[in-house]
Amino acid sequence: MPSERAPLAHVSEAPTNPASGPKPKRFDVADLYRGPADTGAPMQTESGGPALDEKLRQAYFWIVNHAIISPHYDLEYNTAQPPQVFTFGDSRARLTLPSGQSYSSFVLLPLLNFAVRKRCLLVGGPGRGKTATAILMGVLAGYSVRETRRAMQHGQPQMTISDLLGNPLPADLVNARSMEEIKIAWRKWLTMRVKIIDEYNRIPTRTQSALLTVMGDNYAEILDQIYECPESAWYLTANDDAGGGTYQVIEALRDRIDIVVRTLHFNNRFVHELLTRVEENLRPEEAVPSAIIFSEAEIDRMGEEIREVAFGQALLRRLEFFASQFEFFEPAAEQVEYKTKDLAKLSGMDFRALSALDTGKDKLKDIGATTKNGFSVRALLTTLTFAKALAYFRGQRDVTLDDLRNILPFVLHDKLVPDTEAPFFDAAGHQVYRVDRVGWIRKLFDLSCAEYDRLELDKSDPVAEMEAEFARGLQGAAEADVRARLVKIERLLGEWSKGRKMYGPMFDDALKLKYLHQRYTNYLAWLSAR
Amino acid sequence: MSASFKEALLAQRERVNAVFAQARHFRPDLDGNAFGRVLLDLVAPAADAAIDAGGDADAVTGALVALSLDLLGHGVLGPERNNRWVSAGWRALPAMAPALARAPQRLAAAMSNALINLAQTSGARPEQWLAGFVELARQTQDTDLLLRAGQALAWRAGMAHFRTEALSLLEGLPAPLAAVALGLPPATAPATLRTTLEQLKFNRWFVPGQNGGARRLRVVARIGGFRGFGGVFLTPPTVDVVDGALRARIGGRDGEAWTVFADAFGATFHRQPSGGPPTAASAPAPFSLNKGRIAVPGLPDATFPALLITTSAAAFEGTLAVTTPLSHAIWLIGPAFA
Known part of the structure; x- marks a missing residue:
């Protein structure tokens, strides 16, 4: 049908990111049928499969050029040439002109969520394109606009579990002799590969719990009957960043959200685009080209390809260093292992009162002192997945530091809770971070990287060396050698204990050394018992 | 316009x-009247023929209307457009009705x-390809087979760089399709077809159906030419061989360079990033060239007065490429039948 191919809604010609993979020109007889006309056949790579990263980029450029008016390039990349920076006003607001291909987070991040099939929350005021973006994702998955709209769940205060999941068949309710005999008429949206929950913070708490099961565990349950949902990309929208719609969003549900995307403002220099849409009755979502629609198999394969993107050891170490800053909380316990913010939170004690006990450190420099919690495993997993997805989208085979820096604020947006009373936020130029969470997280990462560089951990990291030594295996390791390694661990811990304050990274390192010490001790015990 | 298409x-x-x-929002110059004419002149006959051949009216109409609009927007279809071959192709679609349906x-x-x-593609012959494609569509309704045969046909229509893949495709095609793609009658005996394919692989200057006379060294092609007259080169080129492929270059190290593919069906030039350093001059073995006289083992020597003075010579896959100081053409000498 014409609407499915939107003939003149031009799809950007490949390569959309020429720098991403310069390859020598090879002659392929399949080139004969490549051209402006859309054959409906997938673009082939040299290995015979569709070039899905290119297709993903084409989808992105189609959306930003034709569908969502989002002339923002807030995910910035630079080439070897430095960006040009201009500052404005008393606040010295910086406008950067990046030298590399940069992207709009509001369009790109939902698209990456589509590629990795996670859970994305679109937050922003009414009429900013949250729902339109989510609907486009449904269309990209091959559903019609009508199907996508009908399957969208609208949060409202009277929404029941039956409204959300389905109903038992009335006849079965009367005649059934056991629960197994009750058939459930499941709601169609549960079968969709793109699930949209509009204004999720208007759903009553009890129904939120049912939603949590579907979101978290991918199945729905009514009267002991189970419906297993297909793997899906989720899009939730909320008008209120704080989740304070009609109902408070339960924490477990908020925690299940992998990435948070904030709508950007409408640039009023683009009102003429709106005028044209009104006058010409343009409906971009009705005209998504088939060239950018993904089949289920393609989404599966894209997921596999994203997982194959390499996350280098050096970059991983930087992420470890950054993540290790936040969980350590000295006043929480006596034993080192328990000195965590999580434990402090579980105690129910006032965080500020406990925090006041944490003395003797430079709280301006300790970025761990700016949060009320640490990284969860889920946050780390999501970071790794989305960083790979971003690198994949850019046509890279390895995640870069810029990919990680760009993705972290959106993954941690609702996961890292700022302690806005921390001295960090009173420092000159830092007050804005009480409001700007994306900027705050990016700043934390920059500070962490600066500290990492200052400590020269790329060149010398004794814990990493010991870890590598251990990773080579204990099979056949001589007793003397193992004892030497134990001494090395003890010596390092001894050195650290001589007066240096304990910060987050050292907390993780010390516990890692304890772990290694235990493994070696156990091995020695085994050796002597042989 | 049939009732089904209209409905x-x-x-x-x-x-x-x-x-x-x-x-029209993205291409303000899109003309509604032109689209109307495309619908009437090109889409309707094709859609009617496909519907008559059993195609689903909605699917055929939707696909052809959308595609025609797309091509019209790209400026390649319809009246006053810059690619007459696309319109010619659409006029030929009714002749492919069963496959189109x-x-x-x-x-x-x-x-x-x-x-x-x-x-x-300079030197390619779209009219030959289109005529052959219509003939192929008469032989099969299977779209996959038809398109594969069309790729092989493109080689014969002058896309010399498709040679290797086209030969491989031809081996996998049903005999009537392979025969038509090679310009032979569909009823060509499979044994004859096999022999033809073998000869095509062995000798890039072999032309199916034209194998009479003695095999000897001849000027099999003069390719390139002066850019001002529609050719490729601004100045007389030189040639060498890089990774087994013929390279033509002008203008020294920072000049221009092309990879050249040539055989009996045509020649194509593919621009390379830059000229780069010239490869060391070497004897164009197995050929020897001396004052216009060319020798190669297994064939009688031949003399070419135009090649008395040369600037470069390179041998690739049984062919000698020679350039001269006063010509913008590359002379190709190879074994060919009279």
């Missing part, structure tokens, strides 16, 4: 209008793209 068009009227509005979008789009590519 299908009316049923999709709102969507077609919306899509046209969307299209089965895969309207894929077939019409692939054919249009192929004609655009052929028209853009």
Whole structure:
């Protein structure tokens, strides 16, 4: 049908990111049928499969050029040439002109969520394109606009579990002799590969719990009957960043959200685009080209390809260093292992009162002192997945530091809770971070990287060396050698204990050394018992 | 215009209008009247023929209308457009009705793209390809087979760089399709076809059906030419061989360079990033060239007065490429039948 191919809604010609993979020109007889006309056949790579990263980029450029008016390039990349920076006003607001291909987070991040099939929350005021973006994702998955709209769940205060999941068949309710005999008429949206929950913070708490099961565990349950949902990309929208719609969003549900995307403002220099849409009755979502629609198999394969993107050891170490800053909380316990913010939170004690006990450190420099919690495993997993997805989208085979820096604020947006009373936020130029969470997280990462560089951990990291030594295996390791390694661990811990304050990274390192010490001790015990 | 096409068009009227509005938003020069003429002159006959051949009226109409709008927007279809071959292809679509009925979008789009590519390739012959493609469509309704045969046909229509893959495709095609793709009658005996394919592989200057006379060294092609007259080069080129492929260059180290593919069906030039350093001059073995006299083992020597003075010579796959100081052409000498 014409609407499915939107003939003149031009799809950007490949390569959309020429720098991403310069390859020598090879002659392929399949080139004969490549051209402006859309054959409906997938673009082939040299290995015979569709070039899905290119297709993903084409989808992105189609959306930003034709569908969502989002002339923002807030995910910035630079080439070897430095960006040009201009500052404005008393606040010295910086406008950067990046030298590399940069992207709009509001369009790109939902698209990456589509590629990795996670859970994305679109937050922003009414009429900013949250729902339109989510609907486009449904269309990209091959559903019609009508199907996508009908399957969208609208949060409202009277929404029941039956409204959300389905109903038992009335006849079965009367005649059934056991629960197994009750058939459930499941709601169609549960079968969709793109699930949209509009204004999720208007759903009553009890129904939120049912939603949590579907979101978290991918199945729905009514009267002991189970419906297993297909793997899906989720899009939730909320008008209120704080989740304070009609109902408070339960924490477990908020925690299940992998990435948070904030709508950007409408640039009023683009009102003429709106005028044209009104006058010409343009409906971009009705005209998504088939060239950018993904089949289920393609989404599966894209997921596999994203997982194959390499996350280098050096970059991983930087992420470890950054993540290790936040969980350590000295006043929480006596034993080192328990000195965590999580434990402090579980105690129910006032965080500020406990925090006041944490003395003797430079709280301006300790970025761990700016949060009320640490990284969860889920946050780390999501970071790794989305960083790979971003690198994949850019046509890279390895995640870069810029990919990680760009993705972290959106993954941690609702996961890292700022302690806005921390001295960090009173420092000159830092007050804005009480409001700007994306900027705050990016700043934390920059500070962490600066500290990492200052400590020269790329060149010398004794814990990493010991870890590598251990990773080579204990099979056949001589007793003397193992004892030497134990001494090395003890010596390092001894050195650290001589007066240096304990910060987050050292907390993780010390516990890692304890772990290694235990493994070696156990091995020695085994050796002597042989 | 048949009633079925008219009904299908009316049923999709709102969507077609919306899509046209969307299209005109991005291409303000899109002319509604021109689209109307394309619908009447090109789309309707093709859609009618495909519907008569058993195609689903809605699917055929939707696909062809959308595709025609797309091509019109790209400036390659319709009146006053710059690619007459795409319009010619659409006029030929009714002759491919059975195949079109089965895969309207894929077939019409692939054919249009192929004609655009052929028209853009210097030396390729879109008219020959289109005539052959219509003939192929008479032999099969299977879109996959038809398109594969069309790729092999493109080689014969002058896309010399497809030679290796086309030969491989021809081996996997049913005999009648392979025969038509090679310009032979569909009823060509399989044994004759096999022999022809063997000869094509062995000798790039072999022309199917033209193998009479003695095999000797001849000027098999003069390719390139002066850019001012529609050729490739601004100045007389030189040639060398890089990684087994013939390279033509002008202008020294920072000049221009092309990879050249040539055989009995045509020659194509593919621009390389830069000239780069010239390869060391070497004897163009197994050929020897001396004052216009060329020798190669197994064939009688031949003399070419035009090659008395040369600037470069290179041998590739049984062919000698020679350039002269006063010509913008590359002379190709190879074993060929009279």
